[in-house]
Amino acid sequence: MNLLKSALAVMFGLSCAGAPVYAQTEKNNNNDDIEHITVDASQVELRDSFAGGQVSRGGRAGILGNLDMMDSPFASTNFTADIIREQQARSIADVLQNDPVVRVAKGFGNFQELYVMRGFPVYSDDMTYNGLYGVLPRQYVAAELSERVEVFRGASAFLNGAAPGGSGLGGSVNIVPKRAGDDPLNRVTLGYESQGHWYGAADVSRRFGDDSQSTGVRANFVQRGGETSIDNQDRELSVAAIGIDHDSDNFRLSLDLGYQDHQVDSPRPAVTPGSAIPEAPDSDTNFAQEWTYTNERQFFGAVRGEYDFTDNITAWAAYGFRSGEEDNVFANPRQAEANGDFSAYRFDNVRNDEIRSGEVGLNIEFKTASVGHTIITSASTFSLESENAYAFSDFSGFAGNIYNPVTATVPDADFFIGGDLSNPLITEKTDLSSFALADMISFNDGKILLTLGGRVQNIETRTFDYNTGDELSGYDESQFTPVVGIVYKSSEQVSYYANYIEGLLPGEVAPASSGGEPIENAGEAFDPYSAEQIEVGVKYDAGQYGGSLSVFNTSKQSSIIEDNVFSTDGEQQNQGLELSVFGMPTSNLRVLGGFTWLDAEMTKTQDGTLDGKTAIGVPDLQANINIEWDVDALPGLTVDARAAYTSKQYASADNSLEVDASNRFDLGVRYSFFAGMTDITLRARVDNVFDNNYWASVGGFPGSNYLVLSEPRTFRLSASFNF
Numbered sequence: 129m130n131l132l133k134s135a136l137a138v139m140f141g142l143s144c145a146g147a148p149v150y151a152q153t154e155k156n157n158n159n160d161d162i163e164h165i166t167v168d169a170s171q172v173e174l175r176d177s178f179a180g181g182q183v184s185r186g187g188r189a190g191i192l193g194n195l196d197m198m199d200s201p202f203a204s205t206n207f208t209a210d211i212i213r214e215q216q217a218r219s220i221a222d223v224l225q226n227d228p229v230v231r232v233a234k235g236f237g238n239f240q241e242l243y244v245m246r247g248f249p250v251y252s253d254d255m256t257y258n259g260l261y262g263v264l265p266r267q268y269v270a271a272e273l274s275e276r277v278e279v280f281r282g283a284s285a286f287l288n289g290a291a292p293g294g295s296g297l298g299g300s301v302n303i304v305p306k307r308a309g310d311d312p313l314n315r316v317t318l319g320y321e322s323q324g325h326w327y328g329a330a331d332v333s334r335r336f337g338d339d340s341q342s343t344g345v346r347a348n349f350v351q352r353g354g355e356t357s358i359d360n361q362d363r364e365l366s367v368a369a370i371g372i373d374h375d376s377d378n379f380r381l382s383l384d385l386g387y388q389d390h391q392v393d394s395p396r397p398a399v400t401p402g403s404a405i406p407e408a409p410d411s412d413t414n415f416a417q418e419w420t421y422t423n424e425r426q427f428f429g430a431v432r433g434e435y436d437f438t439d440n441i442t443a444w445a446a447y448g449f450r451s452g453e454e455d456n457v458f459a460n461p462r463q464a465e466a467n468g469d470f471s472a473y474r475f476d477n478v479r480n481d482e483i484r485s486g487e488v489g490l491n492i493e494f495k496t497a498s499v500g501h502t503i504i505t506s507a508s509t510f511s512l513e514s515e516n517a518y519a520f521s522d523f524s525g526f527a528g529n530i531y532n533p534v535t536a537t538v539p540d541a542d543f544f545i546g547g548d549l550s551n552p553l554i555t556e557k558t559d560l561s562s563f564a565l566a567d568m569i570s571f572n573d574g575k576i577l578l579t580l581g582g583r584v585q586n587i588e589t590r591t592f593d594y595n596t597g598d599e600l601s602g603y604d605e606s607q608f609t610p611v612v613g614i615v616y617k618s619s620e621q622v623s624y625y626a627n628y629i630e631g632l633l634p635g636e637v638a639p640a641s642s643g644g645e646p647i648e649n650a651g652e653a654f655d656p657y658s659a660e661q662i663e664v665g666v667k668y669d670a671g672q673y674g675g676s677l678s679v680f681n682t683s684k685q686s687s688i689i690e691d692n693v694f695s696t697d698g699e700q701q702n703q704g705l706e707l708s709v710f711g712m713p714t715s716n717l718r719v720l721g722g723f724t725w726l727d728a729e730m731t732k733t734q735d736g737t738l739d740g741k742t743a744i745g746v747p748d749l750q751a752n753i754n755i756e757w758d759v760d761a762l763p764g765l766t767v768d769a770r771a772a773y774t775s776k777q778y779a780s781a782d783n784s785l786e787v788d789a790s791n792r793f794d795l796g797v798r799y800s801f802f803a804g805m806t807d808i809t810l811r812a813r814v815d816n817v818f819d820n821n822y823w824a825s826v827g828g829f830p831g832s833n834y835l836v837l838s839e840p841r842t843f844r845l846s847a848s849f850n851f
Contacts, residue, residue, distance in 0.1 A: 173380070174276065174304065175206070179672045180712035180756075182211040182720050187278035188259060188302050190287025191489055191506040191564055192579070198623040198669055201579055201613025203281040203678050205229075205708060209274070209306070211720075214756075214768075214798060216319065216813050216844050217271040218352070220252070220301065227279055228722040228752040229299065229706055231774060233745070234836050236829030237460060237475070239395050239422050240267045246282065246682060247702040247728040247746040248298030248659075249828050254291035255301045258384065258430055261292050261510050261560075262483040263448035264303060265388045265426040270367045272329055272350045273386060276304035281706070282680060283631035283661040286583045286611040289508050289562045290632040290656065297631035297659040297684060298702070305371050305384045305430075308333035308344025319846030322357035327846065341376040357842040359414040362393040378436035385429040393421045398834035399470065399530060402463040405785050405835070406530060408821040409468070412840035415533040417459045417472075426452040440493040447486040454479040457541075460834075464530060473525035476541045478549050480515040500570035504581075510560040517547030517594060546594035553597045559588040566611070579613035587634050587656055605635055607656040623667045631659035636687055638694035647694050654696050659684040665706075673711025673719070680704055688734040699732035700743055716760055721753035730781075741783050744833050745826035749775040764801050770794040777826045779833040787835065790822035807850035815842045 175186035175194055186196040187206035197204070207223050217223045221241045224230045233242045235251070243250040257263040264273075280287075280300045288300060312334055319327035333346035350367035369386040394416040399406070409415075430448035437443065455478050461470035489506035521539035528536065547553055566581030588604040613627040635654040638647050665678030686698035708722035728746035730738045756768040772792045779785040796813040819841035827833050 177208050177210070178674065178711055180710070180718035180720075181208060182718060182754075182756075183710050184208055184276060187276065187280070188256075188304075189280065190259070190284060191487075191504055192287065192566065192568065193491075197674075197676075198617065198667055199577055199615060201577070201615050201625040201627045202629075203663070203665055203676055203706065203708075204279060205281075205710075206276055206278040208276055212271050212274060212277070213848075214766075214811070215796065216811055216846055219271055220255070220269045220274070220277060220303070223271060223274070223277045224279065224301070225772065226720060226752060226754055226770070228708065228750050229281055229724050230279065231747070231750060231825060233825035233828035234398050234834075235267075236832050236834070237398075237458060238267065238456065239392065239397075241269070242828040243301065244298070244745065244825070244828060245279075246298030246680065246704060246724075247726050247743060248682075248684070249295045249830070250299055250301060251291075251293040251295045254293040254295045255303060256288060257303050257428070257448060258305055258382070258432055258446070259288075259302065260430055260432075260446055260448040260485045260487070261288070262485045262512065263428050263430050263450050265390070265424065265428065265450075266452055266481065267422070267424050267454070268388075268390050269303065270350055270365060270388060270390075272331070272348050272367055273305065273369055273388075274303050275306040278302040278304060281678075282627075282663055283629050283659050283682065285585065285609040285630050285632035285658075286564060286566075286581055287629075289510070289564075289583065290560060290585050290587060290634070292510050292512060292558055292560055294633050297633070297682065305369070305382075306331075306333075306346050306348060307371055307373050307382070308335050308346040310335060313346070313850070315848055315850050317846055317848040319844060321354075321845075322841075322843045323355040325352065325354040325356050325363065327352050341374075343374045344372065346371045357412060357840045358396050359412050360394050360418065361396055361414055361416065364391045365389070379434070381431070381433040383429070383431045387425075387427050389425045391421070391423045394418050395420065395422050396837065397458060397460040398836050399464045400460070400462040400832075400834045401779055401785060402465045402470075404466040405779060405787055405823070406464050406466055406468050408823050408837060409531050410840070411816065411819060411821045411838045413530070413533065413837070415461060415528065415530045417538075418535045419538045420457050420459050422454075422456045422458075424452065424454045426450060428452075442491045443489065444491075445486075445488045447484075449485070450481065450483040452479075452481040452483075459536075461528060461530060464835075468529040468531040470528050470530060471525045472528060472536075473523055474521035474539045474541050475518065476520075476549060477516065477518040478552050480552060482513045483511070485510045498571065502568040504564075504566045504568065506564045508560075508562050508564075510558070512556070512558040513554055514556040514558075515552040516555040517549045517552035518545070519549060520544040553592065553594065555592050555594055557590045557592075561586045575617045577615040577617075579611065582608055582610045584608050585632055585656070587632075589634055601637060603635065603637060603653055605653060605655050607632055607658065609658070621669055623669075624665070625667065626664040627661070629661050629663075631661065631682070631684070633657040633659075636694075636696070642689050642692075642694075645692055647689065648692050649694055652694070654687075657685045657696060670711075673709070673713045675707065675709040675711075675722070677708075678706045680706070683731075686732075688732070690734060697732060698734070699730075700728065701731050702726060702728045702743070702746070716758035718756040719754070721751075723749065723751040725749055738781055741781065742778050744779060744781060744831070745777050745828065747775040747777050747789075749773070762799075765799050766797070768796045770796075774824075779826045779835065781831070785833070787823045787826050790820065790824065790838065792820060792838070793817045805851060809848045809850075811844075811846045811848075813844045815844070816840060 184206040253266040315331040352365040373382040428450040432446040464470040487508035519541035564583035569578040663680040681703040688698040704726040728743040754770040759765040
């Protein structure tokens, strides 16, 4: 409660600071203005950029649509195409390095990009693509696919439905595809990265028609290839995407298709520690085996439309798909000791996914006396069929050392086999369906905005034998998740908000035994796990710059076994304080950053042995600052600097293993000028300027404690030509 009191004191101070301005600049609060502010939440149309162009004024809040930041009872940061392009971002992870709430990790036993938000993992395959789950490539998403990267903070089961991959309690990420602008675009970019990694991209768009009815087409093509700044790691990336949109007086339609082929040879793996944490080796060291690789090919697409039946009734529908193939050979170091010694074994796997995702919805606006309402109803579906096969070498493995890596003889992957790698069977089916209803209410002359709603979510999962295809287990349960959100605008500059919202994960089936002891309620299916979030905050908008401050508490269920009975009575509580700042406080300076303070405590554990301990991989403090400065003495020249700090993290449930705090510094410069009719931008960037060596993350998959090494100092050069 001391944390809450401190935050509220700061919020009150901001309110007092903004109150006098309200008296001078208040607009006429007639009912028409109020309705426009509170219900303009299109599923398609985007909010304008904030001053400085790095973030937007708002973003998607699930079925509630695109809300202005001052009207939303939730916290979010929405990165624009400007910052993606100017920082030469390669993937979504590069973009999220700017967010003090997010830390980038890796998947469990693979190279999936993973994002830790408010102390909980968000898997990359639980991102949404224009609001739809499961459509984006599963392991890695190229930054060139994005017009915006919208980071929603906190639980979102009501807004988006349950994340199909089983994550998302701490937040969610939505990728907005690119659209054709009003002016024709012809942009070609060529680039180079340390150690001989080349890059080329083309971005072309056109609009056809007039103001009352127009159609836009935008196409993007990307090719990367060569050795990265990590020794002997080669990466190839091919991307092609096209976006088509149509806009008329009462109808809006978009279609997006994409293909991504991503291949990495000798990808540096994560390291699982043994009895001690080894010191981080040089950040360009590669302890991957030369015969390991990861390949993924994804074809995906989505269509979304809105139709205005009247000025007050709008319907929308969306449908998306993904067809993905993955092929991997891994050899991840395990039981690494202080001297760097480890053991590893070979692990091969293939995975083929077929995903379908869709939603329909209806918005109805009306007034009762002086109160405005927007009734939103939505139904969604998601289905996954996944084919998998695997093969292990002998678990006794082979020896190695992270400080002196050598290539081992390739072991045969014939010790433990599941399925046929050349013809995998369906091993997993997941079907999600839900129905949601909400009322967004505006009253007291638009100063108070209230959101009430709930979603009924059904989760059905089935698993099948890798070798025979026979069904092994099934799960089919439903859960209701409510939401209450309120916004109070004390002035045009200050907006208070609070929310209660829940997260949702698939439940578990009690196992037959644990630790050799039989479980008395074996086979019992439990309801989906819930996470209950309470959050209060304040947002400030001074026109040229703004910010938000929030305090939250999230309580998450977990499974425990006591007296040989399996239950979901365990609990973890994550509470924290977040500050974000952004904008352009002076005519030539842009600022983006903030900090997150977190306390992730295990409050109810098996037999109470870990009560009071901090969850694995959750730092107490994360801080970021990004500054861009336009040099007045040389118009067109901009320099930028970014710093990120992450405090210590625990790498064991009993908190006996600890990873040191780390910091990272990045620098960039760009120069824009015209050569005839061609707009040219030259960019140079250095990530991890001081080449710091550190363990950048711990775990990411619940209960795991694998270590991910920092990226080495990396130089990037590029030149963009707009003509």
